[in-house]
Amino acid sequence: MTEPTVTRRFSQALLEAATRLGIHLPALADGEERIRLDVHDALWTQLSAASDDPLIGLQLALHLQVGHLDVAGLLLMSCETLGEALELYTEYHPIVSQGGEVWFHPAGSQMALCYAGHYEVCREARAEMSLACAMHIARWCTGDQFEASAVEFRHAPRDAVSRYGELLGCEVHFEAPEDRVLFSRDLLSRPLIQANPALRDQLRELADQSLARLGDRSFAATVAETVRRHPQAGKEDIARLLAMSGRHLNRKLADEGFSFKQLRDRELQVLACRALERGDKIAGISAELGFSDESSFSRSFRRWTGMSPSQFRE
DSSP: OOOOEEEHHHHHHHHHHHHHTTOOOOOOOSOOSEEEHHHHHHHHHHHHHHOOOTTHHHHHHTTOOGGGGHHHHHHHHTOSBHHHHHHHHHHHHHHHBTTEEEEEEEETTEEEEEEEESOOTTHHHHHHHHHHHHHHHHHHHTTSOOOEEEEEOSSOOSSOHHHHHHHHSSEEEOSOSSEEEEEEGGGGGOBOTTOOHHHHHHHHHHHHHHHHHTOSOOHHHHHHHHHHHOTTOOHHHHHHHTTSOHHHHHHHHHHTTOOHHHHHHHHHHHHHHHHHHHTOOHHHHHHHTTOSSHHHHHHHHHHHHSSOHHHHHO
16 A cells, blocks of 8 residues: 655645644645645644643634635535535545544434544544634635534543633534544535536546555445445455455454444445435335344444434434
């Protein structure tokens, strides 16, 4: 697999944001349009060392704009609805950074936009920056019509909880199972103020070209795609499809901060929700996803979303 990289535009945007906050760091060395993830890691180490604010990630996010996400940002801005933009954001996020992954799914009666970083350097500050940036851009793209119900972080608070609320503009919870933004499902249909379907289609072609130039995807993304194509397959079956042992699969996923169960549950949840939205019968969904019976599927679905399949369909 090729070495993960970050678009130079995004790293440069962080430096510019830091300057506006009174933090002056050396400029990026001249080079190609993308920089290695370890160079971006070093930038974060410098940022953290130069700032005495534990919430530097949230502060930086307030100065980031949709254009800082390269062609992916312009593509999101031209989408017709917030839901469409989120779908494309999850697909084209590697253009911005191959150091993390974005996805969204139902969470009880709400939706959750989630982020997972595949690094250890300044992980907590970067998770805070990533979610705050997503919220800031969602607000801008909807004409300030995006309101989060809450933001949840896996880590403990790094400063006064009241400061989190002031900077994020919503409730903030800690030591949660995922780093995520919770928001009303109704917001998925919210129109974007710069919607332009013709431009979106042109930008998507450019984004596809950018994505193709990145080379190999993360191993976790490969496993996730294989699960989507073979939802009934277990770990050993998926490993055989990828020409490796189950132990080797576990080890490679662990290197990227994932477990097979975590990935499989996530992909099955997405497939189940889509099938329910299409109106498929629960018995058929259960069989298609490899569950032994409807009761087993319903238990898993309730664990994933906080509601039964029939409640979700309502």
